[in-house]
Amino acid sequence: MRACSLGGSFCALDLRLRTGRVGEAVAVRVNCSVSLEMDEGGLDTEGKMYASRKQMWEEEAGEDAAGNPKNALKKQEWYHKGVSYWEGVEASVDGVLGGYGNVNDRDVIDSTAFLAEIFKECPPSKSSSLVALDCGAGVGRVTKNFLLHHFHEVDLVEPVRHFLEKAHADLGGITEGNRAVNFFCTPLQEFTPEAGRYDVIWVQWCIGHLTDHDFLEFFKRARVGLKPGGFFVLKENIAKNGFVVDKEDTSVTRSDAYFRDLFKQTGFHLYKTKVRT
Numbered sequence: 184m185r186a187c188s189l190g191g192s193f194c195a196l197d198l199r200l201r202t203g204r205v206g207e208a209v210a211v212r213v214n215c216s217v218s219l220e221m222d223e224g225g226l227d228t229e230g231k232m233y234a235s236r237k238q239m240w241e242e243e244a245g246e247d248a249a250g251n252p253k254n255a256l257k258k259q260e261w262y263h264k265g266v267s268y269w270e271g272v273e274a275s276v277d278g279v280l281g282g283y284g285n286v287n288d289r290d291v292i293d294s295t296a297f298l299a300e301i302f303k304e305c306p307p308s309k310s311s312s313l314v315a316l317d318c319g320a321g322v323g324r325v326t327k328n329f330l331l332h333h334f335h336e337v338d339l340v341e342p343v344r345h346f347l348e349k350a351h352a353d354l355g356g357i358t359e360g361n362r363a364v365n366f367f368c369t370p371l372q373e374f375t376p377e378a379g380r381y382d383v384i385w386v387q388w389c390i391g392h393l394t395d396h397d398f399l400e401f402f403k404r405a406r407v408g409l410k411p412g413g414f415f416v417l418k419e420n421i422a423k424n425g426f427v428v429d430k431e432d433t434s435v436t437r438s439d440a441y442f443r444d445l446f447k448q449t450g451f452h453l454y455k456t457k458v459r460t
């Protein structure tokens with residue numbers, strides 16, 4: 184997951200029912216790829232193979248088949264190793280992009296185009312300030328170069344303190360125009376947003392740190408943070424098949440089918456997807 188290559192996938196999720204104008208279009212998209220292999224195997228970056236996700240999560244994070252913690256220590260270790268990895272990385276754009284800082288400009292162009300499409304189709308209300316949440320915000324790269332160009336207020340949530348301090352040093356002093364407001368030093372598996380605050384909750388290149396169980400719990404819990412008509416946007420690298428466990432930063436890169444299966448379980452409506460090759 185560290186190698187933030189240009190390959191990646193966007194998904195916009197909202198709470199709409201699959202009925203009416205928007206729903207019809209989306210139902211088509213979702214139905215196109217419903218042939219899910221419900222528990223495809225995968226591998227890790229050292230070549231180890233796993234027969235199933237269940238086996239992988241049990242071995243890596245001590246979760247049972249239903250995603251409940253069977254070995255709390257192991258799960259704690261999974262998260263501790265992930266954060267420790269990033270604690271050893273320089274607080275810079277190049278650092279959070281795993282040495283691929285040159286990806287930034289293209290990333291911003293793609294994200295701008297994706298957001299423009301969503302806002303064109305579903306214009307946000309003009310009666311209140313537009314507010315976004317940047318999840319796994321790192322040094323505030325996405326907030327600074329993209330979100331602050333479109334939202335009046337942006338909050339950042341990031342577990343690695345020196346990253347968040349860098350973001351605060353760069354963005355915390357802005358008092359006029361669009362600004363970064365709250366800097367939460369918390370991992371997503373422990374974060375619950377303020378109810379009804381956000382037009383968009385943007386999750387980019389960080390969800391691989393969460394186990395399936397915590398991924399689902401995060402989306403279910405964080406839905407309270409959306410305004411009516413608000414969206415989650417998830418932008419992640421995707422594995423060709425199944426999943427790949429990164430033993431260095433302790434994360435998992437999931438396939439498109441894997442993500443879709445998880446989205447189904449969240450009960451969200453998958454509004455739009457785009458794959459960048």
Ligand SMILES: C[S@@+](CC[C@H](N)C(=O)[O-])C[C@H]1O[C@@H](n2cnc3c(N)ncnc32)[C@H](O)[C@@H]1O
Nearest residue numbers: 269279319320321324343370371387388389392
């Ligand atoms: C590849 S960097 C991406 C940073 C930022 N989203 C960007 O695109 O510039 C991954 C980020 O995920 C953060 N992270 C690690 N574990 C996390 C967790 N459990 N919850 C939220 N973020 C996490 C890391 O600290 C790091 O900032």
